Amino acid sequence: xxxxxxxxxxxxxxxxxxxxxxxxxxxxxxxxxxxxxxxxxxxxxxxxxxxxxxxxxxxxxxxxxxxxxxxxxxxxxxxxxxxxxxxxxxxxxxxxxxxxxxxxxxxxxxxxxxxxxxxxxxxxxxxxxxxxxxxxxxxxxxxxxxxxxxxxxxxxxxxxxxxxxxxxxxxxxxxxxxxxxxxxxxxxxxxxxxxxxxxxxxxxxxxxxxxxxxxxxxxxxxxxxx
Amino acid sequence: xxxxxxxxxxxxxxxxxxxxxxxxxxxxxxxxxxxxxxxxxxxxxxxxxxxxxxxxxxxxxxxxxxxxxxxxxxxxxxxxxxxxxxxxxxxxxxxxxxxxxxxxxxxxxxxxxxxxxxxxxxxxxxxxxxxxxxxxxxxxxxxxxxxxxxxxxxxxxxxxxxxxxxxxxxxxxxxxxxxxxxxxxxxxxxxxxxxxxxxxxxxxxxxxxxxxxxxxxxxxxxxxxx
Numbered sequence: 340x341x342x343x344x345x346x347x348x349x350x351x352x353x354x355x356x357x358x359x360x361x362x363x364x365x366x367x368x369x370x371x372x373x374x375x376x377x378x379x380x381x382x383x384x385x386x387x388x389x390x391x392x393x394x395x396x397x398x399x400x401x402x403x404x405x406x407x408x409x410x411x412x413x414x415x416x417x418x419x420x421x422x423x424x425x426x427x428x429x430x431x432x433x434x435x436x437x438x439x440x441x442x443x444x445x446x447x448x449x450x451x452x453x454x455x456x457x458x459x460x461x462x463x464x465x466x467x468x469x470x471x472x473x474x475x476x477x478x479x480x481x482x483x484x485x486x487x488x489x490x491x492x493x494x495x496x497x498x499x500x501x502x503x504x505x506x507x508x509x510x511x512x513x514x515x516x517x518x519x520x521x522x523x524x525x526x527x528x529x530x531x532x533x534x535x536x537x538x539x540x541x542x543x544x545x546x547x548x549x550x551x552x553x554x555x556x557x558x559x560x561x562x563x564x565x
Numbered sequence: 566x567x568x569x570x571x572x573x574x575x576x577x578x579x580x581x582x583x584x585x586x587x588x589x590x591x592x593x594x595x596x597x598x599x600x601x602x603x604x605x606x607x608x609x610x611x612x613x614x615x616x617x618x619x620x621x622x623x624x625x626x627x628x629x630x631x632x633x634x635x636x637x638x639x640x641x642x643x644x645x646x647x648x649x650x651x652x653x654x655x656x657x658x659x660x661x662x663x664x665x666x667x668x669x670x671x672x673x674x675x676x677x678x679x680x681x682x683x684x685x686x687x688x689x690x691x692x693x694x695x696x697x698x699x700x701x702x703x704x705x706x707x708x709x710x711x712x713x714x715x716x717x718x719x720x721x722x723x724x725x726x727x728x729x730x731x732x733x734x735x736x737x738x739x740x741x742x743x744x745x746x747x748x749x750x751x752x753x754x755x756x757x758x759x760x761x762x763x764x765x766x767x768x769x770x771x772x773x774x775x776x777x778x779x780x781x782x783x784x785x786x787x788x789x790x791x
Contacts, residue, residue: 398786405783409648416642422635429655433770512749519745523738529752533759544659557631560624 350415357407357428358483364400364435365479369472371397371442372538376468379449379531380461387453390446397439404432420552427548431482434541438475441534441541448527448534455524458514464528467503467535470496474542481549493546494558500539507532576641583633583654584709590626590661591705595698597623597668598764602694605675605757606687613679616672623665630658646778653774657708660767664701667760667767674753674760681750684740690754693729693761696722700768707775719772720784726765733758 371390378386408429411417417425474493481490511525550558597616604612634655637643643651700719707716737751776784 402783402786409652412638412652413644413648418639422639426635426638426655429652430659433656433659512752515741515748516745519742519748522741522745522748526738526752526755530759533756557628560628 346415350411350417350421353407353411353415354421354424357404357411357425360400360404360407361428361431361435362479362483364397364404364432365475367397367400368435368438368442369475371439372445372468372472372475372535375442375445375449376465378446379452380465382453382457384450384453387446387450390442391450394439394443397436401432401436401439404428408432423552423555427482427552430548431479431545434544438538438541441538445531445534448531452524452527452531458511458521458524458528461528463503463507463510464532464535467500467507467532467539470500470503471535471538471542474500474539475545478542478545478549481546482552485549485553487550487553490546490549490553493542497539497543500536504532504536572641576637576643576647579633579637579641580647580650583630583637583651586626586630586633587654587657587661588705588709590623590630590658591701593623593626594661594664594668595701597665598671598694598698598701598761601668601671601675602691604672605678606691608679608683610676610679613672613676616668617676620665620669623662627658627662627665630654634658649778649781653708653778656774657705657771660770664764664767667764671757671760674757678750678753678757684737684747684750684754687754689729689733689736690758690761693726693733693758696726696729697761697764697768700726700765701771704768704771704775707772708778711775711779713776713779716772716775716779719768723765723769726762730758730762 371393374386374393375390377383378390408425411425415421474496477489477496478493480486481493508529511521511529514521515525547558550556597619600612600619601616603609604616634651637651700722703715703722704719706712707719734755737747737755740747741751773784776782
């Protein structure tokens with residue numbers, strides 16, 4: 340029979356592997372978002388098609404991570420921060436899978452967009468894409484390093500993304516009103532900016548889970564606590 | 566010290582309370598969606614304002630349910646279907662909170678919509694609202710009763726919602742192209758239909774969790790499994 344020290348070490352190794360899988364998922368999700376936005380900007384249909392066909396590895400990891408979480412909960416009886424880390428992993432796993440879905444949504448909207456003449460030179464949407472990707476990366480780094488300060492910075496970035504979304508909406512609305520022939524493609528750009536906003540929301544969820552995991556402090560629903 | 570029979574009974578009582586809280590959350594979320602859509606259709610600003618101010622109870626329950634899940638995992642060491650039920654509760658809790666957020670998003674878009682003249686008589690959006698609410702209710706009933714057949718019916722309903730979303734998009738695009746003065750309000754309706762679609766997605770997530778909880782069978786990512 341294993342000594343309790345061996346059991347603890349085994350648990351910590353399993354936890355490290357779980358974190359490694361989540362980082363891998365984060366990398367895949369981020370890359371899907373990057374390719375979808377690059378495919379949009381470069382009007383590259385082949386790249387967009389690759390995004391649409393490219394969610395297999397992410398989905399396989401999603402199921403694997405869920406399994407690992409169940410196994411860790413069932414075989415060990417983690418307490419305190421370890422328990423919070425596994426429950427956080429369950430949630431983060433869901434968030435990362437949704438980011439993958441949103442990359443697909445972006446690629447689908449981009450495919451429709453490139454059927455039309457360009458509405459404008461795309462600057463703010465790639466900027467939103469970079470910010471959202473950065474938030475996702477930082478949130479996962481914060482999870483792995485249990486870094487509350489970094490998680491807090493992710494929460495602050497969300498306002499930037501929100502401001503860009505509003506700016507993009509106003510600008511595209513102006514285009515649509517001035518030249519109705521831009522309506523269809525401009526609509527797709529608005530939807531893409533909403534998808535990017537939601538990717539930021541998922542990064543925010545991850546950051547909130549990190550803060551709760553480390554400090555057992557709930558930073559959600561500030562207003563409700565008032 | 567408590568007998569093991571008492572411990573088991575205590576655990577089952579706690580699990581029942583957890584389910585009751587999730588049902589209560591579901592009821593609140595559903596009511597927020599109902600009011601947001603009714604406020605939109607009736608152009609009732611007071612009702613929309615009530616939705617915007619009304620997420621406090623839902624957010625408080627969200628935190629309470631998370632706490633209950635942690636306590637159940639830490640104090641008891643649930644196995645098999647009980648463990649899957651608690652992990653499902655963690656996920657469902659997140660889904661219901663997001664539905665509450667989406668009701669807020671709908672009310673915000675509706676507030677902007679009612680600043681304009683009506684684009685059209687609203688028929689398909691309230692229909693989407695009813696379907697999404699029904700999916701949510703059925704998914705939660707399926708969770709409480711561990712009813713896989715009902716969960717499966719929720720998954721099937723999602724296609725109806727998706728078809729309505731596409732139809733609404735096409736119709737509103739036609740309005741915008743024929744009369745650009747409808748562009749701004751029509752855009753808000755398109756965004757509202759997207760929010761309703763996402764509520765259906767959350768109901769679908771709940772239904773998938775129910776199927777996994779009962780049968781330990783993963784119905785996600787069919788395509789990826791080949």
